[in-house]
Structure formats: structure tokens, C-alpha cells
Amino acid sequence: MIVPLTLRDFLDRARTVYPDRVAVVDEPNQVADSWGEVTYAQLYAKARSQAATLDELGVPQGARVAMVSHNAARLLASFYGVANWGRIFVPVNFRLAPAEIEYIVEHSGAEVVMLDPELEHLAAACSAAKHVFVLGRDDDRIWASKAEPAQWEPDENATATINYTSGTTARPKGVQQTHRARWVNATTFGWHATLTDRDVYLHTLPMFHCDGWGLLYSATGVGAKQVVIRQIDGTEILKRIEEHGVTVLACAPAVLNATLDALEDWTGDTGRDRVRCIVAGAPPPTRTIQRVREELGWEFIQIYGLTETSPLLTMSRMREEWDDLEAQEQARLLARAGAPTIGTRVMIDDQGEILVRSNTVLESYWENPEATEEALAGGWFHTGDGGVYEDGYVTIADRKKDVIVSGGENVSSIEVEDALASHPAVREVAVIGVPDDRWGESVLALVVVDGDVTEDDLRAHARERLAGYKVPKRVEFREELARTATGKLQKFKLREAYWEGRDRQVN
Incomplete structure (x- = not known):
């Protein structure tokens, strides 16, 4: 017997086994009215209503539906409301500039776009879509239908989501992930991370980022409580951990640093001997891993993967053979990307x-x-x-790819170079990633200019065209840039001075 593996399996199980359990605690501090506590039965009802609304709007199965939103219960519900009834969900990075949003909406062919109320100004950038809704204000147009959605014949090879990622070109690429790939990632991740119905999962990771690494499906499938946090702040993370009894979270190293910084003034519960912290984006320094384990008292788990791989490929987690090693040696072993997952x-x-x-x-x-x-x-x-x-x-x-990973976000060097090169005073430009204690890597622009232009001028020019996290943290002016005899930029030579003394060229 072969039964298609689709995303509906996760919410179907949760509402069958745990209908009255709290599925998600929505962010209380937001412009739209918070949904508060939503049970798994209610979450299923929201998803079903959204699917029926899309039917009524004439959005066919296989069509793309996009959402640009901070973490929110509405976003969590939409992963299921769109994909569980045969449409394709396009969760979009809310940090992107209007021109980037416009490109994604047009390139994906999204027929519907739903915007966070703080992002209503992006409506003009979404004009290619037939329907543009603002979350909260338009809830009665998104989740009001009482009808039964049109049936969808489950197909594990159908595309479930398209996630846009900055790559080695100036334009983002849309990563098509099937129901099967997403299903396998979620169940594999849940098994390796030992998720159970006793867990409380804190959404420190943006849900738009590779569907929250697939952990939002994993948590749903086991009936875990999920807690939404909208703005990432170290103290606020510790407050949620204490208030909700959080046991699992996932994040980039920069979030760890923010939480460690907040410890100085924190006197409450840190989740010591309870929290499992899953980290990816870039391997943090060994000292940071030690501090997480010793000062916060969390289990440190590192994974490696990409948007193109759903993302889980490898996991580094404490094992019995390391129990008698010194703490520093344990941290060194945990700093590796990890062993291949099953x-x-x-x-x-x-x-x-x-x-x-x-x-x-x-x-x-x-x-x-x-x-x-x-x-x-x-x-x-x-x-x-x-x-x-x-x-x-x-x-x-x-x-090897021309990508910088800053704060867990991919930045295309070529995209930043294109933005800076459009300034009339810029003759040549090379953008590289350099080590940064807070963000892992930061964006550095090396430029050759004709005319009178300042670093602030160039950063302002870039900010008009790029998301804030892509804007160079620093701009350095050069007389010339290292090139080969054929005129090709030698970025490895440009990077050498900034990475000197390190045994690897990522941070």
C-alpha cells in the first residue's frame, strides 16, 4: 500500500489526537488583533475556512498564494490553509525591499497576497496579484467561509511551497519543495530532535525561512504547543521561556548572542536543563557554544542545510561517547556541521x-x-x-557560492554589487563577507569611485534598493581591485586579509 505523504497529515493528526490542546499562543503585541490561544481543532477550522475562501475567490488548485508577515498565528494557519487543499504557499521574507517583494510576487505568479498590517505600504508592490489582503483588517474576507473546501486528491509530488532565497545571482530564486520533501524533512527533523507532545516550541526562527526549517510541521504532528514571538529580543525570549515553559527553539547564532547578552540583567528562569536549542546559519565559536551550555544551561544542537534541502542535512548533538570529555572539547565537536541525518x-x-x-x-x-x-x-x-x-x-x-550569511540570512554578493554599481560615482565594486562577532559575517563593500562620494552616500543609495540586512555594514574605498589577467575579480585575495589566522573561511 502506498499512501501519499502530504502536509495535511500533520494537522489532521493534531486535530484528531489533540483537538482541545493549545496549538499556538499568538503574539500579544501586534497591530492586528491577537488570536490569543488557538486549539488544534480551531487551527484546523481556520485552515479549512481559508481554503474555502480561496475556492470562492476562484483561486484554482496549483495556484500560488503569498504572505508577507512577521511570525504570527495567521501565518502558521496559512501554511495549512493553502497547501493542504492543493495550492502552493509562498511565504515571503518581510525584511525585503519593495522592489524585491514586487519581483517575487510577479515571478511566482501569486494570485493572492496577504500582508502583515505593518507592511500595508507594500500593497503597491503586490499589484500583479488579483487579490491583496491586509491581515487583521481583512480577516473576515480570509477566514469567514463556513463552506467545505473543494476536495484535493493528495499528491506527494505536487509542489507545496516556494521559498525565495538569495543565491549567486542578482535575482532571488524560487525553491520548489514538494509535499513529499517537506513531509520527510519534518518527520526526520522531529525524530532527530526528539520532539514529543510534552514539548513547547518557541518560534524564534522566522516562519518564512524555509517554513521555519519545517519544525512548524514537526511540532504540529506531535501536538506540541507552539508560542509565537514577533520581534526577536534576548530579554523577551527569556520572558517567553519562563512564562510558557519553553523546551525547544531554533535560531541563528546572532539570536544566541542576544540572549546571552540579556542574561546580565535576567533573574528569572532560563529553562536550564530543559531547553534544547537548535542552531544553524553559521557555526558559532566554540566559546559561544560553551556559554550556551554553561550559562543558559541549554542543550546545544547544530544542524546544517539549505533552503534547497528543506533544510535538514546534518545534525551535531551530544552523544554518549563524549560524556567524559572536557567541556571545551565537547563544544569543539558540537561546532561541526554534524553527521548526516537518516x-x-x-x-x-x-x-x-x-x-x-x-x-x-x-x-x-x-x-x-x-x-x-x-x-x-x-x-x-x-x-x-x-x-x-x-x-x-x-x-x-x-x-564556494558568492553568498554571505549574516545573522542567519543569505545575502547575494552580486545583488549588493549591482545596487552599488548603479550609483554614478562607482566605477568598480566587490562585495565580500568578513567575520563579525555579532552577526557571524557582515557585508563589506570595496569600491573604486570617480568623483566625490562618501560611505554614507553609498549606504543610503543601497538602502533604497535593498533590504536592510543586505546593506553593507562598511564601505572601504580602494584605488583598484585585484583581478586576474583576464579581468576577473579575485575575491579570495580580497578576503584574505580579513580572514587571516582562521582555519576556515566562514564564520
């Missing part, structure tokens, strides 16, 4: 690039067959990361 195969090619095979790898890039063919060449997914694979563990040593 069902994942890893290989290092002749150029040192990490290649993987997994049921969680993307189906394709939306409307981009050339990029798809390149990424999946030879039947392996090419991660763009360089590293080693020894003793069953992957360690990331370099980033």
Missing part, C-alpha cells in the same frame, strides 16, 4: 564542494531550468559550500 548521503567532490542526495532536496527552481540543471548536475545537489567529511561528520570550511 536518508541523507554526503560526498566531497574533487574541488572540495559538499554534494548531497536526500529526499528533502528541491524539485526545481521555479521557472529556472538552467539553475536547476546546474544545482542537480550528476544526480547530486551541489551545496556551494566547501568542507571535509571525516569520521561520519561534516565540517564547513569555505563557501
